[in-house]
Amino acid sequence: xxxxxxxxxxxxILAIEDRKSGYDLRKVIESSVAHFWGESYGQxxxxxxxxxxxxxxxxDGARGKQRRQQYSITDAGRQYLRKxxxxxxxxxxxxxxxxxxxxxxxxxxxxVAIAHIRELRDRNxxxxxxxxxxxxxxxxxxxxQPGLKYWMLTLGLGVALTRAGLEWAEATLEDLENEQxxxxxx
Amino acid sequence: xxxxxxxxxxxxILAIEDRKSGYDLRKVIESSVAHFWGESYGQxxxxxxxxxxxxxxxxDGARGKQRRQQYSITDAGRQYLRKxxxxxxxxxxxxxxxxxxxxxxxxxxxxVAIAHIRELRDRNxxxxxxxxxxxxxxxxxxxxQPGLKYWMLTLGLGVALTRAGLEWAEATLEDLENEQxxxxxx
DNA sequence: CGTGGCATGTAAACGGTTACATGATTTA
DNA sequence: TAAATCATGTAACCGTTTACATGCCACG
Numbered sequence: 032x033x034x035x036x037x038x039x040x041x042x043x044i045l046a047i048e049d050r051k052s053g054y055d056l057r058k059v060i061e062s063s064v065a066h067f068w069g070e071s072y073g074q075x076x077x078x079x080x081x082x083x084x085x086x087x088x089x090x091d092g093a094r095g096k097q098r099r100q101q102y103s104i105t106d107a108g109r110q111y112l113r114k115x116x117x118x119x120x121x122x123x124x125x126x127x128x129x130x131x132x133x134x135x136x137x138x139x140x141x142x143v144a145i146a147h148i149r150e151l152r153d154r155n156x157x158x159x160x161x162x163x164x165x166x167x168x169x170x171x172x173x174x175x176q177p178g179l180k181y182w183m184l185t186l187g188l189g190v191a192l193t194r195a196g197l198e199w200a201e202a203t204l205e206d207l208e209n210e211q212x213x214x215x216x217x
Numbered sequence: 218x219x220x221x222x223x224x225x226x227x228x229x230i231l232a233i234e235d236r237k238s239g240y241d242l243r244k245v246i247e248s249s250v251a252h253f254w255g256e257s258y259g260q261x262x263x264x265x266x267x268x269x270x271x272x273x274x275x276x277d278g279a280r281g282k283q284r285r286q287q288y289s290i291t292d293a294g295r296q297y298l299r300k301x302x303x304x305x306x307x308x309x310x311x312x313x314x315x316x317x318x319x320x321x322x323x324x325x326x327x328x329v330a331i332a333h334i335r336e337l338r339d340r341n342x343x344x345x346x347x348x349x350x351x352x353x354x355x356x357x358x359x360x361x362q363p364g365l366k367y368w369m370l371t372l373g374l375g376v377a378l379t380r381a382g383l384e385w386a387e388a389t390l391e392d393l394e395n396e397q398x399x400x401x402x403x
Numbered sequence: 404c405g406t407g408g409c410a411t412g413t414a415a416a417c418g419g420t421t422a423c424a425t426g427a428t429t430t431a
Numbered sequence: 432t433a434a435a436t437c438a439t440g441t442a443a444c445c446g447t448t449t450a451c452a453t454g455c456c457a458c459g
């Protein structure tokens with residue numbers, strides 16, 4: 032458990048808001064960083080245990096009568112997080128199955144690649160709408176939060192990349208469809 | 218070994234050009250799809266063994282006096298590859314450490330985020346130059362190759378995304394640096 | 404009371420990288 | 432002949448997902 036970034040994700044969220052359970056953390060991840068990061072329960076719960084025994088988070092007991100646990104970040108945890116934040120970011124191993132299939136496109140009929148590009152366009156369009164919706168609501172929903180500025184920056188890059196992918200897909204589809212028509216003039 | 222895409226990468230390359238060894242395949246990957254896909258020897262050699270025993274590739278013996286092995290794709294292998302190509306592509310689990318650190322940017326001094334954005338700008342600029350260089354040389358270097366069209370499409374999306382990231386970084390840096398100056402008017 | 408969702412957790416499997424071992428070939 | 436690099440291969444480890452087990456709690 033040396034290069035995993037799960038600890039930092041959990042610490043990062045607890046640094047924003049205290050008293051969260053493993054279940055809570057998962058939900059926050061799904062509704063915030065999910066577009067560029069994910070964590071499963073199989074990672075979250077063991078990591079919480081380890082963070083606690085390392086003194087980076089503390090256990091505040093269960094909320095109400097429920098079993099739901101509550102964890103908060105400690106000063107040591109904040110320090111640990113900050114240290115990591117200042118380190119250079121790493122480019123994670125590139126894995127883009129769309130590009131892979133496109134690269135080998137000549138091995139299949141042209142409609143195969145075209146269908147993939149359409150699918151890419153649709154997915155990007157959907158994602159773009161989602162991101163723009165978040166961009167509209169976030170400022171009011173998070174007014175006063177010190178992180179808001181950075182969340183909007185994050186969002187901004189997401190929008191820029193998604194839009195670029197969308198525009199590429201639209202332009203490319205037009206090209207390819209024209210080509211198809213020219214080859215079969217009827 | 219069910220959801221691994223290593224077999225398809227190897228088959229895809231062998232479909233373009235026959236008689237390649239594990240070592241060759243690695244080199245081809247590094248010099249073609251590396252920007253969006255990677256494979257290590259630890260994956261390549263065992264996968265070759267399995268592909269062979271499954272009849273998807275065939276062993277053509279060693280080249281010359283060297284130990285270097287030669288593998289070629291079989292008809293069954295081509296069919297297997299085509300079947301996969303026609304399947305919908307999957308979005309691989311998102312992992313972008315830059316965005317993650319940016320998202321938690323409020324937990325560190327502003328220069329930390331700024332430094333990361335500068336680094337992103339530099340990496341994207343470098344990548345963009347590389348991709349544009351490839352774009353210039355590829356058409357002549359691969360004239361007549363049936364895959365060329367798709368390789369250029371792949372490259373085109375790479376360029377579009379890299380440029381979008383670069384432009385975002387430049388614009389954002391300007392904003393942030395102005396902000397820094399305004400706060401410390403001297 | 405029963406059912407469905409809440410919440411925590413774990414074991415096993417998986418894909419992948421890393422580090423290492425080994426021998427062959429080329430080059431100085 | 433020595434050093435470097437080519438080439439193949441494997442074992443150990445790592446991070447992560449998946450599937451499953453378990454009990455709690457709210458609600459009909």
